[in-house]
Amino acid sequence: MSGHKLLFDGLKLWTSARSTWLSRLHDGVNGPGKACFSSCNLKLKVCIVGSGPAGFYTAQHLIKARQDVEVDIYERLPVPFGLVRFGVAPDHPEVKNVINTFTQTAKHSRCSFYGNVNVGKDVSIEELQQAYHAVVLSYGAEGNRTMGVPGEDLAGVYSAKDFVGWYNGLPSCRELSPDLSCETAVILGQGNVALDVARILLSPIDILKKTDITQAALEALVESQVRRVLIVGRRGPIQVACTIKELREMVNLPDTRPEMVAAEFQGVTEAVKDLPRPRKRLTELMLKTALEIPGEKEQERRSKASRSWAFRFFRSPIEILANPDNNRTAGIRLAVNRLEGSGEGARAVLTGEVEDVTCGLVISSIGYKSLPIDPSVPFDSHKAIVPNSMGRVQQAGGLYCSGWLKTGPTGVIATTMNNSFDTARSLLEDMDSGTVDVSAARPGSQSISGLLEKRGVRPVIFSDWEKIDRVEINRGEATGKPREKLLTVEEMLQVAQK
Known part of the structure; x- marks a missing residue:
């Protein structure tokens, strides 16, 4: 009898649940993703x-x-x-x-x-x-975050957003035409975008000409006189914002050598052991690049390099310095900082010291907004x-x-x-x-x-975009590139609306 009773109770429960479910469906009370x-x-x-x-x-x-x-x-x-x-x-x-x-x-x-x-x-x-x-x-x-320093509107000063837009074919940046006739470029900021910009400025043309970089940017980089890039940050090595992948690419970039200042890594070796794993690996690679004597093969590679790059830590921009005619960039004045606190929460505090760096190109990579x-x-x-x-x-x-x-x-x-x-x-x-x-x-x-x-x-519509896509890929194929982007909205619309 107990088995029959269990079966009967089960049927009663099932019938009641089914009736509630149907009533809820009818009333429009439905669960996520269920139509009523x-x-x-x-x-x-x-x-x-x-x-x-x-x-x-x-x-x-x-x-x-x-x-x-x-x-x-x-x-x-x-x-x-x-x-x-x-x-x-x-x-x-x-x-x-x-x-x-x-x-x-x-x-x-x-x-x-x-x-x-x-x-x-x-x-x-x-x-x-x-x-x-x-x-x-x-x-x-x-939008661009501004530095808020005198001279930032001089010729030769660009935001990383606009510079990246220029070499990537963003229509609004098409006419940027940056002057790359100087030897030293200073990039303010030490995130991945800053390292992207440094890498593009220093990469061998043979690498870049196989990418979808715009033809105008490629031609400008062929003529570029930039041989040295300083990547400046207001805090220290432990606070850099880039990832290890981007740093490794800089370290291994052909025809370049790193030129770090050993004194800026004081105390970092001791602090490494307490860092979380991703930050630890990144810092160890920086330490190795800055302080270790490289092996014979790497030494030979560095000695033959025609270009150099370096992080500069504990520095904040206070002024862009103009040339004698006061119409373009000739350098940058940096405040020297010290850190208060440690790790991610460390704050940069001014020491009162300043340092002038001669450069003809300043790229501000302090964030989009x-x-x-x-x-x-x-x-x-x-x-x-x-x-x-x-x-x-x-x-x-x-x-x-x-x-x-x-x-x-x-x-x-x-x-x-x-x-x-x-x-x-x-x-x-x-x-x-x-x-x-x-x-x-x-x-x-x-x-x-x-x-x-x-x-x-x-x-x-999306099928119109696919027409643009096909035209860009075909144009790229002609020069051995994955694509050659259309650079104006007018050109894009012309192709899309055919």
Whole structure:
């Protein structure tokens, strides 16, 4: 009898659970990713502003997580991929492989790309919010942090963002035309971008001509007189912001030798043992490069090198020095610092000493910064981010942010991927909890396309980008390069709209 009773009770429980489940479905109470009877045809429309890594990773997560989400990505330029196209160094093609993943996302049946649409100008954020259930801002950091020192507007002073944009074919940097006729260049900042710039300035042309660096930059580098690059940081060796991969590339760069100042590594050997593993390995490589006597083969390589590079620590810029005509850079005045505290939290404190370095080129690599896009969007101008909690924009329901706009310009592509996935999760949670109202249909791109047409804006869809892509690859093949980029928006639109 007990067996029958168990079976009967089990059936009763199953029937009750089934009835609750059906009733919940009928009432529209559904779990994450499950469509309900009352709105089974309702598509959840999400708009993403910006088609760099943050935009594409946010889109990827949303599309995979729910079958009823449709994503539209809007981009100011006619071409997608943001800093993967315009920021990653030309000699790092392996990093650009993420474009393959982004292309899969863009070609997904529930994803659409609209390039050549300047959000904030061609269409407002409020108009996007009316057309979509949620809007995610992922447009990155296109502004420059200024040094705030006298002389930074002299000829010969550039931001790393613009210099990188110049050799990577960013349309707005096409006419930069940096003067490379000097022997010494000073780069301010010791992150990966600073090392990218140093490497491009010192790389043998034979290496660069097989990359997608622009032809104009390649020609300028062929004529370059730069033979020495100093990479300057306000703190010490233990605080450098680059990764070991980038440092190793500098150490092994053909036809170059490192010229470190041994005194700047005082006390570092003792401190190494207490460092976390990634920082420890990086510091050990620096110590080896700076202090160890190299083997015979390496000594021979260094003695034959025609170019040199070095980190300079405990230095902050206080003035760019002008030539006698006062019209271009002739040097830089650096304050000498000492550290207070230790490890990541150490602060640079002025000693009162200064040091002048003769140079004709100064590149400031002290960070990118985000800019406000629309008066309706909250913006913290001090931190240069949109104030948010886990990607939810503060005091703005249905509005989200991901990538550098959310966190500031930190980390590598993998960091951006994780922070974009987190934003996507926040958005999905809000849809499930009802914080974002998904009860009624939204027109999405249908209404935005109508607005853009009225305003004379013709978006570039992904198949149009593929035309640009083919033209660039064909142009590159002619000279043995992976691609030769189109350098103006006009050229891009001409090809896209054929």
